[in-house]
Amino acid sequence: MTILVTGGAGFIGGNFVLDWLASSSEKVINVDKLTYAGNLETLKSIQGNPAHLFVKVDIGDRAAISELLREHQPRAVVNFAAESHVDRSIEGPGEFIQTNVVGTFNLLESVRGYWDGLGDEARLAFRFLHVSTDEVYGSLSPTDEPFKETNPYEPNSPYSASKAASDHLVRAWHHTYGLPVVTTNCSNNYGPYHFPEKLIPLVILNAIAGKPLPIYGDGQQVRDWLYVKDHCSAIRAVLDGGRLGETYNVGGWNEKPNLEVVKTICAILDELKPRIDGRSYAGQIAFVKDRPGHDRRYAIDARKLEKDLGWKPAETFETGIRKTVSWYLENTAWTANVQSGAYLQWVEKNYAGRNS
Ligand code: NAD
Ligand code: DAU
Numbered sequence: 001m002t003i004l005v006t007g008g009a010g011f012i013g014g015n016f017v018l019d020w021l022a023s024s025s026e027k028v029i030n031v032d033k034l035t036y037a038g039n040l041e042t043l044k045s046i047q048g049n050p051a052h053l054f055v056k057v058d059i060g061d062r063a064a065i066s067e068l069l070r071e072h073q074p075r076a077v078v079n080f081a082a083e084s085h086v087d088r089s090i091e092g093p094g095e096f097i098q099t100n101v102v103g104t105f106n107l108l109e110s111v112r113g114y115w116d117g118l119g120d121e122a123r124l125a126f127r128f129l130h131v132s133t134d135e136v137y138g139s140l141s142p143t144d145e146p147f148k149e150t151n152p153y154e155p156n157s158p159y160s161a162s163k164a165a166s167d168h169l170v171r172a173w174h175h176t177y178g179l180p181v182v183t184t185n186c187s188n189n190y191g192p193y194h195f196p197e198k199l200i201p202l203v204i205l206n207a208i209a210g211k212p213l214p215i216y217g218d219g220q221q222v223r224d225w226l227y228v229k230d231h232c233s234a235i236r237a238v239l240d241g242g243r244l245g246e247t248y249n250v251g252g253w254n255e256k257p258n259l260e261v262v263k264t265i266c267a268i269l270d271e272l273k274p275r276i277d278g279r280s281y282a283g284q285i286a287f288v289k290d291r292p293g294h295d296r297r298y299a300i301d302a303r304k305l306e307k308d309l310g311w312k313p314a315e316t317f318e319t320g321i322r323k324t325v326s327w328y329l330e331n332t333a334w335t336a337n338v339q340s341g342a343y344l345q346w347v348e349k350n351y352a353g354r355n356s
Contacts, residue, residue, distance in 0.1 A: 002029060003076045004029040005017055005077075005078045008043075009034060010039075011189065012228055013032070014042035017030055021049060027053070027072075031059065031065070031081070033058045033059070053072075059103040062109060069114035077107075079107060079129065083096045085198065087197070089158035089159035090157065096158050096159055097158075101165045115179060127181075128180065129184070130182070136185060137152075137154060139298070144299075146299035149304055156295055174244065174245040180244045182247075184235060184238055184248050186249075186250035187225065188225050190225055191228035191324050192228070194228070204269070205328065207284060212285075213262055213286060216291045221294060222296070223297075224251045224256075226313060230320075235250075248308075250311075251299070252320075
């Protein structure tokens with residue numbers, strides 16, 4: 001048996017592939033375009049593993065994807081591939097429309113062609129799992145209930161609008177063509193192999209490099225944080241038992257304001273790798289100009305996933321963030337590699353003009 005994963009050289013896709021191969025002998029075809037966010041270093045430990053085949057392909061390349069499906073006959077496709085960073089979507093939305101909307105459309109068409117040609121048993125067993133985000137639901141006020149699967153879509157950034165569009169395409173391919181799909185909408189992930197354009201890895205690496213820790217606006221925006229391996233286990237649960245055509249919210253019950261997250265990281269670093277001058281890393285916090293259209297609060301009600309499929313996160317924020325900080329301190333080769341080249345240009349561009 002085989003599954004095909006897209007975006008498996010990225011943060012969550014990479015963790016998913018590593019976890020999958022650690023607990024299963026089922027083959028993984030890993031399709032990734034290797035954008036700036038794709039990183040083969042993440043997959044180093046499975047190099048040469050015959051159960052893993054990496055292929056550099058764009059999800060929008062219908063001919064190449066169709067050929068891979070025909071050749072490897074996967075029983076499922078898990079779609080992680082996307083442009084994923086909100087700030088980049090504000091700076092240049094075009095790539096987000098291209099990959100997240102047009103790319104998902106092309107992928108769905110390749111998969112539909114493949115699925116149509118399968119025998120009855122394989123058609124029944126096949127799954128297309130689309131990995132999406134809680135950002136499609138928009139922004140909550142402090143007193144609103146957490147997002148349920150029934151909340152209306154109200155995306156506010158080019159990124160979340162492009163993901164919302166892809167979710168709608170996936171839904172339509174189920175209702176119109178019968179494609180056996182399931183969708184997950186997850187909150188903010190953190191953990192190993194996270195590209196340091198995102199808040200948590202950026203703050204850890206800036207802190208130990210003695211650089212400012214940029215907090216957008218007042219730092220009181222709230223996110224729900226989920227350790228990446230818990231997201232991976234949720235995806236496996238939905239792949240195994242999710243009801244066709246349904247969506248499942250995934251979250252960690254860990255709502256935190258950004259400033260609290262950053263102060264927690266500083267406190268852990270103060271303990272694990274104290275600054276030479278004995279002061280706290282919190283002294284490096286710098287309030288900078290806010291993100292345009294910055295969503296104030298996300299919160300996830302993950303009870304459907306818990307009730308229907310018995311999924312629960314294994315980590316609290318406190319255990320997960322400590323593991324994460326330790327991972328970044330221990331994996332200096334990965335972090336040095338990822339912080340070179342084009343990454344530096346992005347940091348320069350995003351933070352220039354944001355000075356407090
Ligand atoms: P990421 O940016 O770290 O990785 C994305 C991967 O997709 C990269 O390896 C990249 O090379 C690849 N990719 C991009 N465009 C492609 C294309 N056209 N064809 C093939 N590959 C392509 O993203 P991530 O944080 O790992 O997120 C993975 C998925 O999970 C995304 O769909 C994202 O929307 C969703 N998600 C992310 C989070 C989060 O907190 N990071 C939370 C919820 C949902
Ligand atoms: O909610 C799920 C989403 O979480 C995913 O769909 C996205 O792919 C993922 O990138 C993430 O989006 P966010 O915009 O919430 O993540 P980011 O790490 O970019 O920012 C987290 C919060 O921290 C957000 O409120 C913005 C703030 N922030 C971010 C950066 C990079 C700062 O205050 N300073 C920063 O330098």
